[in-house]
Amino acid sequence: xxxxxxxxxxxxxxxxxxxxxxxxxxxxxxxxxxxxxxxxxxxxxxxxxxxxxxxxxxxxxxxxxxxxxxxxxxxxxxxxxxxxxxxxxxxxxxxxxxxxxxxxxxxxxxxxxxxxxxxxxxxxxxxxxxxxxxxxxxxxxxxxxxxxxxxxxxxxxxxxxxxxxxxxxxxxxxxxxxxxxxxxxxxxxxxxxxxxxxxxxxxxx
Numbered sequence: 433x434x435x436x437x438x439x440x441x442x443x444x445x446x447x448x449x450x451x452x453x454x455x456x457x458x459x460x461x462x463x464x465x466x467x468x469x470x471x472x473x474x475x476x477x478x479x480x481x482x483x484x485x486x487x488x489x490x491x492x493x494x495x496x497x498x499x500x501x502x503x504x505x506x507x508x509x510x511x512x513x514x515x516x517x518x519x520x521x522x523x524x525x526x527x528x529x530x531x532x533x534x535x536x537x538x539x540x541x542x543x544x545x546x547x548x549x550x551x552x553x554x555x556x557x558x559x560x561x562x563x564x565x566x567x568x569x570x571x572x573x574x575x576x577x578x579x580x581x582x583x584x585x586x587x588x589x590x591x592x593x594x595x596x597x598x599x600x601x602x603x604x605x606x607x608x609x610x611x612x613x614x615x616x617x618x619x620x621x622x623x624x625x626x627x628x629x630x631x632x633x634x635x636x637x
Contacts, residue, residue, distance in 0.1 A: 433579045434483055436614035438490050442468075450535060480510065483576055495576045506570045509562075509577035513584050517555050522584040524548040525593055530623070549593065556594070560601030569605070574612070582609045586618055592629040596637065603637065611635045 435442050447456055447465050460467045460477040468476040468485070476485050487496050497503045525548045528540040559581065562569050570577040585606060588594055596603040610619060619633040631637050 433583065433614045433618065434486060434495065434576065436617075437495055437574075437579065437612075438486060438493065440486070440490060479580075480514070483510075495574070495579065497571065497573070497575060502571055506575045506577045509570050510580045513577070513580045517581070517584055520551040521548045521555060522588050524551075525588050525591060529591055529593075530626075552588075552594065553598065556599035556602040559605060560599055563601055563605040574609070578605075578609050579614075582606065582615060583618075586610070586615070590621075590623065590628045590632055591626075596631075607635065607637060 447453075447467075449456075449463055449465055452463055456467075457463055459469070459475050462477065464477065466477070466479055466482060468482045470476065476482050483495075487494065496506050524544045528544050528548075532538055532540060559569065566572065568574050568578050569581060585594060589606075596606070609615060622628070
């Protein structure tokens with residue numbers, strides 16, 4: 433989404449990180465995605481590090497903001513969704529409902545799923561609180577905060593685990609972000625054996 437918002441072309445490749453391919457580990461010894469390979473052969477790992485690099489190299493249009501306080505708020509919310517939301521909601525649901533099935537590593541942990549389903553209400557309330565006071569999550573303009581939140585939510589919305597009807601302000605924000613051209617290819621993705629709910633790619637829910 434970040435690349436598309438900035439009008440940059442890239443070839444996207446899937447990496448099965450659990451296979452721990454030697455060639456991939458040479459690129460990123462941490463064995464994690466994403467990893468950006470630049471045209472000159474440089475290797476840049478980690479989503480936030482990649483985002484900072486792209487902002488430095490391609491500053492327009494900015495997705496970080498011009499004012500230092502605005503940039504701090506974008507980074508704060510970016511970390512909120514990557515860390516707090518990831519630990520309390522999306523990471524739990526993806527691990528139990530997707531990763532375990534792909535790896536054949538046991539049955540889903542119902543306690544973890546229940547915890548995630550409870551935790552998500554707090555986060556959707558927070559999104560609603562923010563967007564009731566701002567145009568987008570971090571301010572008047574769309575930013576990396578919106579892209580990060582949308583990336584996490586799209587994964588679990590695909591699984592049908594977002595209670596949108598209980599959180600109309602968060603739903604309205606998500607309808608706006610998923611209507612952006614940068615998100616359309618994501619809404620066309622399919623997970624083999626797991627079709628998304630009918631509303632997933634519907635821009636009007």
